[in-house]
Amino acid sequence: MITGSRGGASLEAEPRLPRPPGVLRRFWARHPVLADITIAGFCLLLSVAPVIALPNRASEDGRLDPETWDRVWPVLASVVVLGCFALLARRRNPVAVFTITVVVAAVYLFSPVALGGPLVGIATYAVAVYRGNRTCLIAVGAGFSFLLVVAGALGVSGVIAADIAWNVLISEALMMVIGGLIGANVGGRKRYVEALIAHSRRLVVERDQQTQLAASAERERIARELHDIVAHSLTVMVALAEGVAASKDAAHSRPGAEAIAVTGREALRDMRATLGVLRDTDAAPLAPLARDTTDETVASARAAGYETRLTVTGEPDVPSATRLAVSRIVQEGVTNVLRHARAAARIDVEIRYAEDGVSVSIVDDGRTAEGPSGGGFGLRGVRERVELVGGTVTAGPGEPRGWAVRAWLPRKEEE
Template identity: 65%
Template sequence: MTNRSRSSSAEGELRLPRPPGLLRRYWARHPRFADILIAAVCLIISSVPFIAVSVLPDDIGPRSGDGRGVLPTLGVVVALGCLALLVRRRHPLLVLATSYVVALAYLFAPAPLSGPLLLVATYTVAVYVSSRAALIGVGIGMAVLAGTGVILSSAGVISTTLLWGALVNEGVNAVIGGLIGANVGSRARYVAALIDHSERLVVERDQQAQLAASAERERIAREIHDVVAHSLTVMVALAEGVAAAGDAERSRPGVEAIAATGREALRDMRATLGILRDSDTAPLAPLARDTTADTVSSARAAGFDTRLVVSGDPGDLDSRTRLAVSRIVQEGVTNVLRHASAATRIDVAISYDASGVAVSVTDDGLPAAADGESAGFGLRGLRERVGLAGGTVTAGPRQPHGWSVAAHLPRQEYSA
């Protein structure tokens, strides 16, 4: 079982080619020198048959001795064809066509002649264009060469022996050059595909890192907003109550509530900042606690008639949903303390059932001109948090007066 899984994973991975050797690295750094050297070697090899034909007796070839008169012209054509190799990287198809022109010129030689020009040209097309282009080009070129040779042979211009020799020689050169070029070209295209794939992976990795950082910033902003906005709102409301009270004994509970709220806010802020400092800490784990009762107590301490009604059994509700419930209650109560005028009562209802949990926070006040919907980050962050938990949230005025925040969160699959 283990060996099978290892083999399947190995097949799915990209196999890297061997790094290029010293000679290949040198050719890659000096392409112009490589082309000059190839053209020179091709010219030297092609010149050997001309020298041999010119020094051998007249009666060794299939044509008469007067065929030697075409050797200078043929030599010029072959030399120009070899010089065309200098532009083989930029114009590979033009070089291939030139090589077949030289092959046609060989038909007029006094003896069967051939050179490596077609081999190099076919190799170049297979490497720098495609194996399919090389195959098509060789097919067309050999068809033209054979057709022209048959016409010349039928007219008695060349012998059948010279025709068959030219077709065999050029065919072998084309096959050898095409096979080598297909192998080298496939490897080059595979390496290029690997490089392109790795570049795309780097881009995707950077994009994912940016998205993750953005999501983390938004999550931290929500946490800091929930902690700071609620705590400061409660502390301001309590401080106003203490300032309005003329008796020190009557103001003592309010002062103690302010101190307790400040300590609670500091604890939550330390937990949030601890997430930023410690990369091994699970995100939001220190804050995944039920603060609903504390929120209701703070509202009562601020002078609001706050009622909490909980129905149903939460059961194995996951920590993310529990945290969302607490933040919904916190945000709803904070909006009442900050924006509702003439509010005296806050009703908080939490209902658990098999499908999930429903939360509502209502008040009997008059919403301000700039309602909680547009006043700040609170409701927007609340919608994002509820959306992450797979739920929905609505907020708006209710009849005849007051404001309502209602949300429904589905039960999540609990995974240990």
């Protein structure tokens, strides 16, 4: 909250919450039908009472004889009762109810003495609350214009007295103004509360959606890491095991067996680090795995019997996300050679660090010109990693033989 100087108005960075409703407001809000019946009954009493007292008042002024009263009474009573009962529908059809009350006010013009009631004021209030201020202004303008035209026509033709016309016009205008002002205040508060509730619901929905998206993204990242760990490690272990099994010399097979053990331990370590993210909610996601394993990947390929050459050009001063992406690209490319290349004996891994980015190339000399069948999760994970840092990746037949995986990653500063 931002507060101004002493004695000045306070400025708030956020909208103020309305005061909670009191006991009476909560009661009427829970029982809207009872509230409408009570208001209609109250208006009926206030509107019928002047009609009942009409003969005495008119007789004192000499304006009404018994025969005229017998004709006026049923019309006035019916119209007033109709207007009061119409208030029961003021929430659903406020404009129609306002129109009926304006007709009731027009009938008051034919009374021999001044009559009036709160019907127009209640109807104007309902229009402002349930249809808005703009609709209320239009309705009040149209309704008062109608009364003005009818009163003027009846006054000019001599049907009604001028004091009756002025009394009805002024009293109904006051009722419209009072009802409109109160309704604008209550309606503005009502719409403000509804907007706050709708906004809070949107925030809850957006929060749940963001949580689901974050959980889905984290699952994909963990699945990608597990695939890289398991696929590479098991492929190397299988290749080493096949070499050990084919060797008849125990001395020559011992280094291969030791390499299998080392690869297995590293895979278990990486898997524990990855799965630990699921247990420890305070740990940074996948932080333990953000390390460069390029040398280990090349060493494992050499241990599996492949002539592997690693060429690094330039200074590897790139962000950790880019280093991890380079490491995983090399790991996936070498793993695909071990798994899919036929009669491959050589793997060339080249990494070039330039001013604008990093280029990675993994090429083998196998006989096959086909990559991994079905475009498995490995290459998909490589593409996701490369796209995450804004780079590109291609995979296809090499020249003159084998398979080549090439990627380019732009150089970006650490945030």
